[in-house]
Amino acid sequence: MLGALETLYPDARTELEFRTPFELLVATVLSAQATDVSVNAATPALFAAYPDAHAMSAAQPEDIEPFIRRIGLFRGKARNLAALARLLVERHGGEVPNDFGAVVALPGAGRKTANVVLSNAFGYPAIAVDTHVGRLARRLALSVQTNPDRVETDLQKLFPRGRWVFLHHALILHGRRVCAARRPACGACVMAGFCPKVGVE
Missing domain, CATH: 1.10.1670.10 (Helix-hairpin-Helix base-excision DNA repair enzymes (C-terminal))
Known part of the structure; x- marks a missing residue:
């Protein structure tokens, strides 16, 4: 087989488009109950506005919503992204941690998200x-x-x-x-x- x-x-390989671990984390959170195509259509403008966790941590959910409005469950995902970015800054210096438990602890990131991020960004077998x-x-x-x-x-x-x-x-x-x-x-x-x-x- x-x-x-x-x-x-x-x-x-993953069909989500990303350049950094942060972009992959955000894209993976957005992909829940949504297609990769819809996520890839939204993320270029989102990442232009918020290229890293430090930039996104200063945003409110309503600032993020217009960029992801065409993605399913966009309001909840906007709240998660804003909170996720703040925690990355507060706990990990703005970087995505190469640690399963730390990723799972982020808002909107469960076991599947952690596996996607760690395997694609850091080569973790998952x-x-x-x-x-x-x-x-x-x-x-x-x-x-x-x-x-x-x-x-x-x-x-x-x-x-x-x-x-x-x-x-x-x-x-x-x-x-x-x-x-x-x-x-x-x-x-x-x-x-x-x-x-x-x-x-």
Whole structure:
């Protein structure tokens, strides 16, 4: 299965656009229940106005809202970003910490966000379980769990640590491009031969 994904997505990586760990953190917080496309459309203007945590820490949520208005749940996300930036300045000198617990403690950042940020910004081995990863894990009989944390644990047991980051990016891409939630393109899937759901769904 890993070999099939490597053949299909040899350069799999996050589709969120970022230049710094701070930009990745902000983009990942914004991506919750939103598409990467919508986030990437909003962040250039947002980052031009607030290029780092120090700049964003001086903003109020209502200052941030106009930049992210087209992203789902924008009011709550604006509040989280303002608070997140202040905590980065107060606790970490304005830098995103290379520490799982410290990232999880930030407003709007849960386990998935921490995994995305640490793996992509700092090379930390992690599997970020979003809706695509969770769905494919169940379809491919890699996990029967619905809780993302338990899916993550199951996947970590099955795949080599050095391929965890690639795995979650490849599963996300496969979920978007081939194995869609409602109408999976099983006939065009390189993993159809060993997918137990082919012919069932």
